[in-house]
Structures are given as structure tokens and as C-alpha cells.
Amino acid sequence: MLGILETPALLLDEARMQRNVERMQARMDQLGVAFRPHVKTSKCLNVVQRQLAAGARGITVSTLKEAEEFFRAGIDDILYAVGIVPNKLDHALRLLREGCRLTLLLESVAMAGQVARHGAEHGVCYDVMIEIDTDGHRSGVKPDDPVLLRIAAALQGGARLKGVMTHAGASYDCTTPAALAAMAEQERSRCVAAATLLRNGGHACPVVSVGSTPTALSAQHLEGVTEVRAGVYVFFDMVMADVGVCTTDDIAISVLCTVIGHQAEQGWVITDGGWMAMSRDLGHDSHGYGEVCDGEGRAIAGLSFGKANQEHGVLQWMGDASVDITERFPVGSSLRILPNHACATAAQHGRYHVIPQNGGEWPVWPRFNGW
Amino acid sequence: MLGILETPALLLDEARMQRNVERMQARMDQLGVAFRPHVKTSKCLNVVQRQLAAGARGITVSTLKEAEEFFRAGIDDILYAVGIVPNKLDHALRLLREGCRLTLLLESVAMAGQVARHGAEHGVCYDVMIEIDTDGHRSGVKPDDPVLLRIAAALQGGARLKGVMTHAGASYDCTTPAALAAMAEQERSRCVAAATLLRNGGHACPVVSVGSTPTALSAQHLEGVTEVRAGVYVFFDMVMADVGVCTTDDIAISVLCTVIGHQAEQGWVITDGGWMAMSRDLGHDSHGYGEVCDGEGRAIAGLSFGKANQEHGVLQWMGDASVDITERFPVGSSLRILPNHACATAAQHGRYHVIPQNGGEWPVWPRFNGW
Numbered sequence: 188m189l190g191i192l193e194t195p196a197l198l199l200d201e202a203r204m205q206r207n208v209e210r211m212q213a214r215m216d217q218l219g220v221a222f223r224p225h226v227k228t229s230k231c232l233n234v235v236q237r238q239l240a241a242g243a244r245g246i247t248v249s250t251l252k253e254a255e256e257f258f259r260a261g262i263d264d265i266l267y268a269v270g271i272v273p274n275k276l277d278h279a280l281r282l283l284r285e286g287c288r289l290t291l292l293l294e295s296v297a298m299a300g301q302v303a304r305h306g307a308e309h310g311v312c313y314d315v316m317i318e319i320d321t322d323g324h325r326s327g328v329k330p331d332d333p334v335l336l337r338i339a340a341a342l343q344g345g346a347r348l349k350g351v352m353t354h355a356g357a358s359y360d361c362t363t364p365a366a367l368a369a370m371a372e373q374e375r376s377r378c379v380a381a382a383t384l385l386r387n388g389g390h391a392c393p394v395v396s397v398g399s400t401p402t403a404l405s406a407q408h409l410e411g412v413t414e415v416r417a418g419v420y421v422f423f424d425m426v427m428a429d430v431g432v433c434t435t436d437d438i439a440i441s442v443l444c445t446v447i448g449h450q451a452e453q454g455w456v457i458t459d460g461g462w463m464a465m466s467r468d469l470g471h472d473s474h475g476y477g478e479v480c481d482g483e484g485r486a487i488a489g490l491s492f493g494k495a496n497q498e499h500g501v502l503q504w505m506g507d508a509s510v511d512i513t514e515r516f517p518v519g520s521s522l523r524i525l526p527n528h529a530c531a532t533a534a535q536h537g538r539y540h541v542i543p544q545n546g547g548e549w550p551v552w553p554r555f556n557g558w
Numbered sequence: 559m560l561g562i563l564e565t566p567a568l569l570l571d572e573a574r575m576q577r578n579v580e581r582m583q584a585r586m587d588q589l590g591v592a593f594r595p596h597v598k599t600s601k602c603l604n605v606v607q608r609q610l611a612a613g614a615r616g617i618t619v620s621t622l623k624e625a626e627e628f629f630r631a632g633i634d635d636i637l638y639a640v641g642i643v644p645n646k647l648d649h650a651l652r653l654l655r656e657g658c659r660l661t662l663l664l665e666s667v668a669m670a671g672q673v674a675r676h677g678a679e680h681g682v683c684y685d686v687m688i689e690i691d692t693d694g695h696r697s698g699v700k701p702d703d704p705v706l707l708r709i710a711a712a713l714q715g716g717a718r719l720k721g722v723m724t725h726a727g728a729s730y731d732c733t734t735p736a737a738l739a740a741m742a743e744q745e746r747s748r749c750v751a752a753a754t755l756l757r758n759g760g761h762a763c764p765v766v767s768v769g770s771t772p773t774a775l776s777a778q779h780l781e782g783v784t785e786v787r788a789g790v791y792v793f794f795d796m797v798m799a800d801v802g803v804c805t806t807d808d809i810a811i812s813v814l815c816t817v818i819g820h821q822a823e824q825g826w827v828i829t830d831g832g833w834m835a836m837s838r839d840l841g842h843d844s845h846g847y848g849e850v851c852d853g854e855g856r857a858i859a860g861l862s863f864g865k866a867n868q869e870h871g872v873l874q875w876m877g878d879a880s881v882d883i884t885e886r887f888p889v890g891s892s893l894r895i896l897p898n899h900a901c902a903t904a905a906q907h908g909r910y911h912v913i914p915q916n917g918g919e920w921p922v923w924p925r926f927n928g929w
Contacts (some may be wrong), residue, residue, distance in 0.1 A: 193645050249869045269869045273890045274564050275715030290665050297889050325870055326828050444886045447641030448665045448697045457697045467838035498620045498640045499696055518668050519644045530868055537928040557908040
């Protein structure tokens with residue numbers, strides 16, 4: 188298919204993906220927790236089915252569109268892990284009424300009251316998690332903040348407290364196993380502390396949900412935690428390789444592109460894979476728009492992807508100056524780029540071209556985007 | 559619709575867009591050139607129909623998907639303005655055979671030969687433009703490079719030379735009217751020089767196509783040019799405002815998002831509009847992920863959008879420290895973000911929610927993405 192497939196195209200190495208899925212599930216089984224993968228990375232039923240088949244229980248979504256799509260495909264245990272707002276409650280209601288076991292997330296007394304009233308008005312009871320901030324990274328209530336009790340108290344009538352959840356996004360900035368293990372323990376202990384505060388206040392808090400790919404792969408134990416969430420591990424990417432929780436040989440997606448020209452005196456190889464195909468995510472900024480490999484996926488030392496326009500990649504040859512780049516990378520030749528951030532790169536595409544494990548046809552797995 | 563529309567959502571101010579369309583077309587009419595808008599910005603038939611109705615002749619596309627979609631909608635004069643590669647020739651052939659007047663672009667003797675052979679083998683004749691590099695920004699042949707004559711000579715049999723085209727992408731880095739006018743003149747004069755070289759070599763070169771939004775709006779005259787292309791002018795964005803060819807009042811698209819929470823002690827307002835809704839394009843890096851406005855589109859001094867996760871925007875309050883941000887921007891309230899780069903932000907969405915000019919229903923205009 189290399190040379191035949193229209194480029195740019197998103198390639199998926201199914202064998203690597205399956206290995207990533209099994210590695211994470213085995214780890215969760217060993218740690219004794221349920222695993223609820225975040226499907227925002229793939230937005231692809233074929234991928235999510237592999238995760239469920241391996242033992243995942245339910246899914247995590249980042250949009251109600253994901254909830255909608257996966258519920259239509261028969262997956263009904265869904266955590267919507269972005270703070271709910273009033274304009275999405277009617278949509279959530281529709282899903283509930285159709286039988287979806289949707290769990291909502293919030294972090295304020297005001298929103299807790301609105302969700303409870305909306306549920307009561309429409310004769311449903313929303314399952315709700317409270318978001319806990321365990322690393323100062325983004326949203327959530329501090330684990331020792333007494334407002335937790337007021338939020339729980341507001342979840343009456345049309346809503347009930349299901350538990351607490353946190354995401355240690357700061358783990359993406361860790362770079363040593365020790366720092367990662369410490370971040371995982373901080374995520375665990377603080378989320379458990381929030382649950383304890385709620386339970387001591389008389390509120391049932393059955394679920395304690397933590398997770399990010401780096402902490403899930405670095406936790407030493409998960410006492411008090413009932414479930415873990417992680418997303419990007421399914422494909423991995425250069426950021427995760429930089430963090431140290433995978434190698435480039437684990438990265439399951441890449442963008443196939445084709446050389447369209449050169450500016451030989453500048454050492455530029457121009458391709459048809461620009462930022463539209465890669466996303467503008469520069470990751471930790473050490474790999475430009477992504478790591479450049481040949482058509483078979485082998486890294487090319489000396490070719491860096493520092494500049495991109497919408498449908499043009501500008502690759503800089505930094506290797507031996509005596510190499511004629513127009514001969515080494517001729518017009519029409521294939522390159523593959525490993526993404527900085529799999530979630531961002533995959534979102535630029537509408538399908539995965541699955542590299543067949545034993546030759547033959549290339550299956551196409553659709554993905555969706557948007558809201 | 560504010561408060562009702564599910565967020566994040568891409569809003570389009572049709573009145574501003576129409577003003578932008580008419581301003582550009584009037585300028586092109588005055589300069590005496592045909593105008594061929596680049597539809598990669600909108601990828602939306604409703605928008606392109608407005609451009610054609612105003613007087614545009616044909617369209618420019620950045621992908622064969624765009625060519626396909628707009629050809630199916632009845633637009634048949636299409637320039638595919640990214641260097642053609644072998645894996646796309648069969649697709650181009652299908653379009654030609656169905657009656658599409660598709661023009662291809664290339665910049666090498668090798669590709670010219672392949673296109674000509676492909677056309678001859680399949681009994682068609684491809685119209686081809688040669689890309690000219692007028693600013694050292696990206697692709698193309700230098701205007702005085704004798705290889706132009708060899709490329710033209712290779713376009714025999716199944717291909718014919720239609721003309722030369724260039725895009726002065728370096729104009730995005732200009733910031734004064736004088737620099738912009740100089741860049742426009744450089745783009746014009748060098749592209750005309752390439753055409754002259756070809757004509758002096760005995761090759762017909764009827765079309766001389768130049769353009770970028772900044773140079774199109776800054777050219778003092780366009781002697782020798784037959785057509786101009788521009789894309790982002792239809793919506794404009796913060797980068798164009800920084801370049802100085804529009805004001806923020808001309809920006810026709812924005813991303814509507816909703817406040818989902820706060821980290822009050824840090825001055826953070828958290829929204830449901832993250833990088834998935836904005837893209838990762840940081841533009842000239844002075845506006846973060848975009849310029850923050852209230853729900854009606856009025857700029858909010860003191861609120862900056864410096865950090866984003868996939869579905870979370872983290873806005874920093876830099877204003878009066880005595881303001882209670884949880885009251886000023888309560889959970890559930892609406893914000894609108896003006897994009898850094900309209901092409902990148904719009905590409906994250908599947909539709910435009912068109913703000914009605916006289917109240918009433920909000921039309922939805924679909925857009926497509928991908929390849």
C-alpha cells in the first residue's frame with residue numbers, strides 16, 4: 188500500500204496497539220483495580236472493542252458525542268470526564284432515558300444543585316462524580332476542602348454521589364521513574380483522602396477513580412482506589428516516550444506522507460504531511476512536529492520536522508552534507524512520522540489505515556471527531 | 559442560543575464574512591485580476607457559494623477531498639495547489655474523467671514526466687502549473703532557474719503547461735504596510751519573471767497566479783498577473799489582525815465555550831473549550847490560544863487563554879485582583895474565543911453555527927475535513 192495509499196494517511200500498527208492494551212490491562216489486574224480506558228484518544232469502535240475484550244470495564248469519554256457514538260454501538264457504562272454545564276444536561280438526559288448508564292462530573296455546589304434539579308424535574312437520577320484536584324494542574328476541588336461536603340449535600344433528589352475522580356495531568360511533566368511513582372502516589376493518596384472526607388461526612392462514595400497513562404504505569408500500589416483511567420497508552424506517542432513510559436517501538440500510529448519536492452540548497456525535504464495531518468502539537472518540543480521515519484517505520488537520523496504549513500511538511504536534513512537529498516528522499520517516496528501527541532494527531536483524521544499483520548488487505552477503521 | 563447551544567461550538571458571523579468577501583472581490587476587480595479563493599479555510603459550500611456569487615472565478619483547494627466535495631457540488635474549475643505525487647494521480651484522473659477542470663501543481667522534472675506519462679497512458683491531458691518560490695518560504699522553483707524550461711519541456715503528451723503560481727507565505731511575518739507592499743511586489747515581479755523565462759523559452763504560459771491574504775490586500779498593482787488566490791481573508795483571525803490587514807471587528811468566526819469551574823486562588827477560569835476546539839495553533843504567540851471575549855463577542859480585558867488541555871481551556875485572570883472570578887464568570891456562563899488561525903480552528907469542527915442577522919433560527923452550515 189505504500190506508494191498506493193493516498194497521503195497523508197494515518198497508519199495503525201494493530202500488533203503494537205494490542206500489546207499496549209494487554210500490557211495496561213495486565214498491570215491493572217495485578218494492581219487489583221477496574222480499568223476504564225479513556226476513548227478520547229482513538230474515538231474508534233474497533234479500538235475500544237479490543238480494550239473491552241482485554242478486560243476493561245466501561246469507558247471514559249471527553250465529549251457527549253463520544254458517549255453518543257459508543258452508546259449507539261452497545262457500550263452503556265460511560266463516564267463523561269469533563270465538568271458538566273447546563274447546556275449539556277438535555278443531551279445527558281436523552282442518553283439516560285435511552286438506557287445509557289452515564290456518569291457526570293462536576294466540581295461546584297452551583298452545578299451540583301442544577302444537576303439535581305434537572306434530574307428531579309425530569310424524573311431521572313444522575314450519577315455524579317466530584318472532580319478532585321490532586322496536582323494543581325487543572326480543574327477540581329482540593330481533597331481537604333470542606334466544600335466537598337456541600338457539593339455532596341447538594342446532590343439530592345435528581346442526582347446521587349457516585350464517587351470522586353482525579354487526573355494527574357502534571358505527570359506528563361515527570362521524567363524519572365521516581366518522580367512518576369511519587370506523582371502516582373500523590374494522585375492516589377489525595378483522591379482517597381477526598382473520598383475519606385466525604386465518607387466521614389456521611390456520604391457514600393463507592394468509586395475512587397484516578398489515572399493518567401504515566402501514573403497508571405508507575406503506581407506501586409493503589410490502595411483505596413477502585414478504578415483507573417488512561418487513554419494515550421493505547422497508541423503511545425513521543426511525549427510518552429520522553430516521559431519514559433514507552434519506547435518509540437511501542438508507538439502504534441504514524442502519519443504516512445509523500446515527498447513532493449525539495450529546496451536542496453537549504454536541505455529541505457517538502458512533504459504532503461503538514462500541520463493538518465500532524466496537528467500543531469509540538470509535544471515537549473524536542474521532536475518538531477514528530478519523529479521522522481522511513482516508509483517502514485525506521486527512524487531516519489538527521490531528518491527533523493521543524494516547520495509545517497497546512498498541507499506541507501518542511502523537513503530539514505541535518506545529516507552528512509554530502510548526501511544529495513533529492514536522491515536519498517526522491518519525489519514520490521514515502522515517509523512516516525511518529526506523533527508527539529497521539530490524541531491530537533489522530534483527531535486530524537477520519538480513519539485509521541490498519542497495517543495488516545500478515546500482508547494482504549489494509550482494513551480501514553473509522554473514527555469520528557467533533558462534538 | 560447562548561446557553562442553549564451545546565459547547566464548544568464554532569460560531570460564524572455571516573455579516574462580517576460577507577463584508578470580508580466583498581472587500582476582497584472589490585479589490586481584485588480594481589486591480590484587474592481574476593480571483594480564485596482558497597477554500598481550505600472554510601471547506602464549506604455555503605461560504606464558497608458567497609465567494610463565487612461575489613465574482614470569484616474558480617477555486618483553489620489544498621486537498622483532493624476538497625476538489626471532490628466542491629466538484630460534486632457543481633464547481634468544476636479547481637486548482638489543487640499542493641505539489642502532486644504519484645499516489646494521487648488515479649484520483650485526479652477520476653475527477654478529470656467526470657468532467658472536473660482540475661489543474662495540478664508540481665515543481666520537478668521528475669514529477670512533470672510522471673504526470674505527462676500518466677495522462678498519456680490514460681488518454682487525458684492534465685493542466686499543470688509550475689510552483690515558483692518567490693520568498694524562500696516553502697516549495698517551488700526559483701524564478702530564474704533554467705530547470706523551469708526542462709519542467710515545461712517534460713509536460714508533453716498527457717500534460718500541458720497552464721502557467722506559474724506562487725504563494726508568498728513569508729507575508730505572514732510582515733507587520734508594516736510598507737513591508738507588506740514590498741512583499742506583494744516581490745511576489746508579483748518574481749512570478750511574472752518566471753512566466754517571462756518560460757515564454758522566452760517558447761512555452762505558452764497563459765496563467766500567472768499569485769497570492770496570500772496579506773499580499774492580496776497590500777499589492778499596489780498586479781501587472782502581468784492574471785489571477786490572485788487568498789483564503790483566510792474570508793474569516794480573518796488574530797494573526798491577520800497582528801499582520802495589520804484586518805481588525806478584530808472583521809473576524810467572522812469564534813469558538814463559543816462555557817465556564818465549567820474555577821481555581822479561584824490561582825485566578826483560573828476553566829472552560830469546556832480546550833485545544834480540541836481551538837487547535838494547538840498559537841499564532842504569533844501573543845494571544846495564547848485565542849482572544850477571550852464575552853458571549854456577545856466583546857473583548858474581555860484581563861482574561862488570557864494561556865493553557866489548554868484536550869477539552870479544557872484554562873483562562874488566567876490578570877485583571878483587578880479584587881474581582882471574584884467565580885461571580886464575574888460564573889459556572890455555566892458563555893465566553894467566545896477569537897481564533898489565532900481561522901484555518902486551523904475551523905478544521906477542528908464539523909459545522910458552523912451561523913449567528914442570525916435578524917434574530918430567529920441559527921442556521922447550521924456543514925463543513926468537511928480530512929483527506
